[in-house]
Amino acid sequence: DTEVTQTPKHLVMGMTNKKSLKCEQHMGHRAMYWYKQKAKKPPELMFVYSYEKLSINESVPSRFSPECPNSSLLNLHLHALQPEDSALYLCASSSTSGSGETQYFGPGTRLLVL
């Protein structure tokens, strides 16, 4: 089973709202990722967690705050977003964050910021 689940599937929020995206995997993977994907563009890496510790932050604005409560869960907390943050947010996981490891993606959360 290579399933990564994400909730919610769709989210509409105002620029003053606080919301959270959730991601879960039960494959025993120890690396989890957040990506952002704009329409007709490839995914862009935002954050990498390795063994529940944040290992990579790709210069993402502080209005995005990741959290990894345990090895199966990954959250992305959103606050004071801008309309240009509207995108498909993808979670992925892999056995480790080492090179050559296949990353498995979830279905994504479609976010619209008004």
Added chain:
Amino acid sequence: EDQVTQSPEALRLQEGESSSLNCSYTVSGLRGLFWYRQDPGKGPEFLFTLYSAGEEKEKERLKATLTKKESFLHITAPKPEDSATYLCAVQADDYKLSFGAGTTVTVRA
């Protein structure tokens, strides 16, 4: 910096008309080349991982091959359900996937 170029950008095929997608890459120390399929509004679905030149992998109507400079995804006798965007990504010495822009395949019945 790693570079990945996919061609063509779009491909329209008749059902049963076989074709190939190209992924050219420039990377120092390839650790893996990955093919994904993505349907509109959905997350990328993993297809293949290739590690070294000469390697080939198959799954149903899809076959991926790898050389030192490029990878091909061959679609044999495609069906309308093969319509999707196909993404190629390479990984060098670290965690990061460098994606190509994708090839959007449309298969007409």
